[in-house]
Amino acid sequence: MKSRDLAVCALLAALTAVCAQLSLTLPALSGVPFTLQVFAVVLAGATLGARRGFVSQLLYLSLGVAGLPVFAQLRGGASVLVGPTAGYLWAFPVAAAVAGAAAGLPEAGTNSPLRLAAGAVLAVVPIYLLGAAWLVASGAVPSPARAVQVGVLPFVIPDLVKAALAVAVAVRVRAALARAAPSRKG
Amino acid sequence: MELLRSLTLGQYVPRASPVHRLDPRTKILAATALMVVVFLVRDFRGLGVFAAFLAAAVALSQVPAGFVLRGLRPIWILLLLTLVLQIFFGASGGGTPLWRLGPFVATREGLVQGLFVTARLVLLVVCTSLLTFTTSPVELADGMERLLRPFRRVGVPAHELAMMMTIALRFIPTLVEETEKIMKAQMARGADLDTGGLLRRARALVPVLVPLFVSAFRRAEELAVAMEARGYRGGEGRTRMKQLRYRAQDLWAALAVAGISVLVLWPGRW
Numbered sequence: 001m002k003s004r005d006l007a008v009c010a011l012l013a014a015l016t017a018v019c020a021q022l023s024l025t026l027p028a029l030s031g032v033p034f035t036l037q038v039f040a041v042v043l044a045g046a047t048l049g050a051r052r053g054f055v056s057q058l059l060y061l062s063l064g065v066a067g068l069p070v071f072a073q074l075r076g077g078a079s080v081l082v083g084p085t086a087g088y089l090w091a092f093p094v095a096a097a098v099a100g101a102a103a104g105l106p107e108a109g110t111n112s113p114l115r116l117a118a119g120a121v122l123a124v125v126p127i128y129l130l131g132a133a134w135l136v137a138s139g140a141v142p143s144p145a146r147a148v149q150v151g152v153l154p155f156v157i158p159d160l161v162k163a164a165l166a167v168a169v170a171v172r173v174r175a176a177l178a179r180a181a182p183s184r185k186g
Numbered sequence: 187m188e189l190l191r192s193l194t195l196g197q198y199v200p201r202a203s204p205v206h207r208l209d210p211r212t213k214i215l216a217a218t219a220l221m222v223v224v225f226l227v228r229d230f231r232g233l234g235v236f237a238a239f240l241a242a243a244v245a246l247s248q249v250p251a252g253f254v255l256r257g258l259r260p261i262w263i264l265l266l267l268t269l270v271l272q273i274f275f276g277a278s279g280g281g282t283p284l285w286r287l288g289p290f291v292a293t294r295e296g297l298v299q300g301l302f303v304t305a306r307l308v309l310l311v312v313c314t315s316l317l318t319f320t321t322s323p324v325e326l327a328d329g330m331e332r333l334l335r336p337f338r339r340v341g342v343p344a345h346e347l348a349m350m351m352t353i354a355l356r357f358i359p360t361l362v363e364e365t366e367k368i369m370k371a372q373m374a375r376g377a378d379l380d381t382g383g384l385l386r387r388a389r390a391l392v393p394v395l396v397p398l399f400v401s402a403f404r405r406a407e408e409l410a411v412a413m414e415a416r417g418y419r420g421g422e423g424r425t426r427m428k429q430l431r432y433r434a435q436d437l438w439a440a441l442a443v444a445g446i447s448v449l450v451l452w453p454g455r456w
Contacts, residue, residue: 001346003418004410010353011361011406015399017354018361022391036391047399059350066326066351067197067318068358077197078314079257082221084264084307139303140268142275150267158384165388165395172396177403 001055009052013059016040017070035072038127039162039169041092042120045099046170047177053096061089084141087134091127099123103170111174113167120163120170128152197257197318204435205247205320210329212436216443217317223447224309232450233305239446240312249319257315258308265304272300327351332430345421353409361402368397 019040045053060070061081069076071089081089102119104110132147141147200206205213220236227233244254258265274287276296284292321329331348338344372393373379379390 001343002410003413004407006346006350007353007406007409007413008403010350011357011402011409013350014354014357014361015402017358018365018398019395021362022365043395043399047403055350059347059354062327062330062347062351063323063354065318066323067321068323068355069197070358077257077318078217079311079318082310082314083261084268085261139306140264140271142271146271146275161384161388165391168392169395169399172392173399173403176396176400180403180407 005052005055008048009056009059012044012048012053012056013063016044016057016060017063017068020070020072021074036162037072037092038095038124038159039166041095041127042099042123042163042166043170043173045096045101045123046103046116046119046166047173048096048100049103049105050097050100053100054093057093057096061092064089082138084135084138085131086138088127088131090134091130094126094130095123098126099166103174111171111178113171116167116170117163120166121160124159124163128155197315198322199249199253199319200322201248201320203246203248203320205243205316207435208320208439209430209432209436210321210325211333211430212432212439213317213321214326214329214333216439217314219443219447220313221310223450224306224313226451227306230302230305233302233309235446236309236450237305239442239450240309240316243316244312247316247320249316253319254312254315258311261307261311265307268307269300269304272303273297276300276303323355324352327355328426328428328430345424349421357405360405361398364401365394365398368394368401 016037020035020037022036041057044056047053048056063070064076065078065081067077071080080086099116099119099122102122103116104112128151132144132151135141135147135151136144141150220240224233224236227236244251273292273296274290276293276299282294284294284297286292318326327348330351331344334342334344334347369379377390377393379387379394381387
């Protein structure tokens, strides 16, 4: 990895930590957190591309393991990453990679809102899959059907809002990065 | 902002205990092993032995019990939900009914399983919390780098991960400040950030998030230039201020963990 990639992945991991604190709290009984975390995950992928997006989110999880309160509601520590809701978190690197793969590298000059939107929606799929699977595997919820009921369905609409927000921001950030790119070569 | 205050040390509770003095690698491996063990436990006796061992470790670490219990606070709703779901739906295909609540039947099997699963989750959380209570983030990053080093051959960037963790640690407070600054700047321009429904609020965040991300990319660029100007060229041949070294106490800790694992998982009763 080049030092530019190191720096940019580290900064985006830090930014995910910040975004996770910009949360809108809904009185959800299930206790599964609801925040701008997912937004930042998608955006990291959409602005960094699949590979670096994956690395930045892996790094975000590592910060959490190291005990920093980087997750939603200032939670942190290795315990969050093995607790009942850990599946959602473990899916973040995959989700960022999916968003990045769909969007393509910003340096390539492509900036299609349609591809970004497809990536943002697809990125949520691994989060739900792993999240629900781990709810069952950790014993918190007795059956897959109930896991979908308490751990997926309540979040579909808010997550679509976040995906839309991610697309709106990604288009603008990618445009800014493309403008800055030519001067970088010098 | 609460984030700023708690971010420099995370959950670390500085003490001069034997647990704190262990090599971070020992603690990471021990916590991982114990996590696997607690998932393999099949009976209440095993959970009891495990809990006793964990209580002893907490006492030895001098981390106040209140801290450990506070770590459970974010998940208590979830624990309750787990218990309730298991009591009513845990026993698949019947079981001894205990009482009824409308169409739902609570079964004895469900109750037993609910208590078991909840206790296991609590032990899991306490066990991993102990790792982050007794090890500072920088120590953990060092430990992870060293543990991942053998996997470099198969493409795991051990040094790079630790380096990026250190960079991220350094920049989180900066980015928090930046977020506040941008929010204030946009509010001064008439942005309305805290009224309206979900959609309206989400829309209002766009003028905050775009400059935030663009500036993060600019900072990364500047940092990369600064690193290269100072001759950074990756992990090869880099020296470090703190050397990690296994000592006798690490061997004792490893033996204790191995012993307790056998005790916990030993089949049958005695």
